[in-house]
Amino acid sequence: MRTDSVTDSCCSSEYSYCSCDCVKQRKVAEVPQIGYSLDELNAKREEPKWRVARYTAIAMFWGIWGALLAGSILIIVLNNHDVASTTAAPTTTTTNGQ
Amino acid sequence: MTESSSEIPQKHTIGLITAISYTVGDIVGSGIFISPTSILNHAGSVGLSLCLWALCACISLFGALSYVELGTSIRKSGCDFAYLSHFGWRPLASSFMWVSTCLSYPAVLAIQAISFGEYIVTGLDSWITIDENWRFMTYRLVGFSMLWPLMLLNFFSLKKVAGAFQIVATAIKLIVASIIIITGLYHIIFKQQTQNFKNSFTGSDWNPGNLVLGVYSGLFAYNGWDVLNFGAEEIENPRRTLPIAAISGIAISATVFILMNVSYFSVLSVEDFKNSPAVAVTFAERTLGDFHYAIPFLISLLLIGSMNTTIFACSRYMYSGAQQSVMPTPLRGIHHRTRSPRLAVFAEILIAICLSFIGNLDQLISYMSFALWSQRTCTQVGFIYFKLRGTLKTQDSFQVPIFVPVVFLGICIALLVIPITQNYHVAIYGVSMTIGGAIIYLIFIFPNTLPIFLHKINNSIVKFAQIIFNCVIEPYEDSTVEEFEEFEEINDYSKKFHRF
Numbered sequence: 001m002r003t004d005s006v007t008d009s010c011c012s013s014e015y016s017y018c019s020c021d022c023v024k025q026r027k028v029a030e031v032p033q034i035g036y037s038l039d040e041l042n043a044k045r046e047e048p049k050w051r052v053a054r055y056t057a058i059a060m061f062w063g064i065w066g067a068l069l070a071g072s073i074l075i076i077v078l079n080n081h082d083v084a085s086t087t088a089a090p091t092t093t094t095t096n097g098q
Numbered sequence: 099m100t101e102s103s104s105e106i107p108q109k110h111t112i113g114l115i116t117a118i119s120y121t122v123g124d125i126v127g128s129g130i131f132i133s134p135t136s137i138l139n140h141a142g143s144v145g146l147s148l149c150l151w152a153l154c155a156c157i158s159l160f161g162a163l164s165y166v167e168l169g170t171s172i173r174k175s176g177c178d179f180a181y182l183s184h185f186g187w188r189p190l191a192s193s194f195m196w197v198s199t200c201l202s203y204p205a206v207l208a209i210q211a212i213s214f215g216e217y218i219v220t221g222l223d224s225w226i227t228i229d230e231n232w233r234f235m236t237y238r239l240v241g242f243s244m245l246w247p248l249m250l251l252n253f254f255s256l257k258k259v260a261g262a263f264q265i266v267a268t269a270i271k272l273i274v275a276s277i278i279i280i281t282g283l284y285h286i287i288f289k290q291q292t293q294n295f296k297n298s299f300t301g302s303d304w305n306p307g308n309l310v311l312g313v314y315s316g317l318f319a320y321n322g323w324d325v326l327n328f329g330a331e332e333i334e335n336p337r338r339t340l341p342i343a344a345i346s347g348i349a350i351s352a353t354v355f356i357l358m359n360v361s362y363f364s365v366l367s368v369e370d371f372k373n374s375p376a377v378a379v380t381f382a383e384r385t386l387g388d389f390h391y392a393i394p395f396l397i398s399l400l401l402i403g404s405m406n407t408t409i410f411a412c413s414r415y416m417y418s419g420a421q422q423s424v425m426p427t428p429l430r431g432i433h434h435r436t437r438s439p440r441l442a443v444f445a446e447i448l449i450a451i452c453l454s455f456i457g458n459l460d461q462l463i464s465y466m467s468f469a470l471w472s473q474r475t476c477t478q479v480g481f482i483y484f485k486l487r488g489t490l491k492t493q494d495s496f497q498v499p500i501f502v503p504v505v506f507l508g509i510c511i512a513l514l515v516i517p518i519t520q521n522y523h524v525a526i527y528g529v530s531m532t533i534g535g536a537i538i539y540l541i542f543i544f545p546n547t548l549p550i551f552l553h554k555i556n557n558s559i560v561k562f563a564q565i566i567f568n569c570v571i572e573p574y575e576d577s578t579v580e581e582f583e584e585f586e587e588i589n590d591y592s593k594k595f596h597r598f
Binding site: 035036037038041044045050053054057061064065068069071072075076077 | 219226232235239242434557561564565568570
């Protein structure tokens with residue numbers, strides 16, 4: 001991690017060409033892994049703890065979307081000047097539109 | 099680590115049709131509903147406003163051709179950021195990166211979402227009139243209801259999901275625009291309604307400052323001709339696709355824009371135009387009879403495509419910055435199989451939602467236009483310099499004559515200077531935000547080493563984000579390393595640059 005930071009700032013500092021190139025060569029040779037590799041990730045995400053976290057995130061996504069829809073529909077239906085007898089129809093239209 | 103070649107995900111997923119769809123999809127959108135009134139306010143007359151629309155198309159074409167050569171010479175995603183970094187102007191690129199990702203592009207996305215909500219609610223006005231107090235919230239809730247699933251759409255393969263969706267969305271755009279255009283032409287040709295076109299230039303305002311402000315609005319409408327440069331690494335056969343998509347995109351959009359304005363003017367007078375908050379809806383009310391109830395919803399469909407292209411452009415831009423450690427590392431995550439930069443997409447949506455609750459987004463767009471054109475000016479300066487030195491030329495790049503970027507540079511400078519004489523706040527805010535971006539660069543990016551605990555925090559966040567979004571961090575390949583001569587020259591120039 002520290003090496004990676006040094007490499008980036010070396011280029012940013014615009015030191016001499018040789019030293020910059022040397023550092024880049026080293027970076028290519030031993031790129032420090034940030035986070036997990038693909039295999040580690042696949043193993044990690046299947047652990048029970050993280051599986052629950054992932055499904056919770058998915059549930060939150062749809063929950064938030066449902067809340068947005070419900071919120072907008074509630075405002076449209078409840079906070080208007082005239083509640084027409086055909087209230088349901090435009091709501092359906094809106095949903096179809098989306 | 100070992101993986102057969104058939105399993106390696108395709109990198110180049112944007113074909114010609116998809117490319118044209120993204121370009122038209124990004125250009126035709128909010129602008130055609132926001133800019134006409136603004137342009138007419140500055141132009142003052144029917145004839146002059148139509149001329150401004152045509153002028154904006156020409157300016158956009160010059161810009162698009164410049165960026166086509168940049169895109170085929172420097173084949174990196176991230177548009178201006180990639181080019182400024184390639185030139186070696188990293189501090190400048192970083193500064194603009196932060197301003198753009200935190201303010202400009204999310205603001206555009208927020209406006210598109212709110213416009214979507216506004217048209218849905220306007221459409222419902224025929225049956226249900228929302229209390230004025232609740233309109234603010236309703237627009238946003240409806241807009242985000244559409245924005246949220248679009249985010250999910252962009253988590254998946256660009257070729258199969260987002261790109262295909264964009265083709266459909268753009269087709270719908272053109273169909274809806276055609277309804278308005280055909281209706282307008284019908285009124286002109288068969289009903290002989292041409293009274294608004296007599297004395298077309300009466301009332302023109304020839305003040306150069308006002309004209310430039312009108313051009314500003316028009317360029318906002320046309321903005322998007324560089325959308326493909328944001329995802330340049332994902333384009334098939336860039337040398338052929340980029341120029342065709344750029345020229346086709348602008349030609350189609352210009353035709354649509356001008357014909358739509360002609361249609362509007364066939365029915366609406368200048369006064370009607372200025373008084374209408376949603377000109378297409380007013381137009382439909384007078385021409386389409388009972389069918390006009392459907393127009394606002396159809397216009398909402400147009401905006402879906404615009405939101406999709408903005409999500410694409412901004413996420414690739416942000417991802418490009420993260421690759422070079424200018425943006426936070428978690429944003430570097432891409433899904434292994436689909437190659438979607440999920441974290442960047444997610445971050446962009448969140449920022450857009452937050453921004454939409456800030457006061458005046460139209461005013462923010464004015465400030466950001468200044469920053470945007472500042473960035474383009476810098477890119478053009480670098481482009482002209484390195485083009486003249488010959489270091490940009492590659493076997494497979496699309497070449498444009500030198501006068502194209504020179505003319506476009508002149509236009510960029512004019513667009514920066516003239517508005518300052520009208521409203522110097524625009525420049526002050528624009529420059530202030532850019533300086534803010536530079537400060538972020540100096541604090542977090544420039545230092546040789548950061549404290550250990552920051553690295554640990556960074557790694558923890560990266561791992562968590564990887565698990566939740568199923569992303570991997572790919573090592574970045576710096577394009578400057580591959581061209582040693584070019585690198586050396588850029589390096590020399592950078593030293594001079596830093597002495598300023």
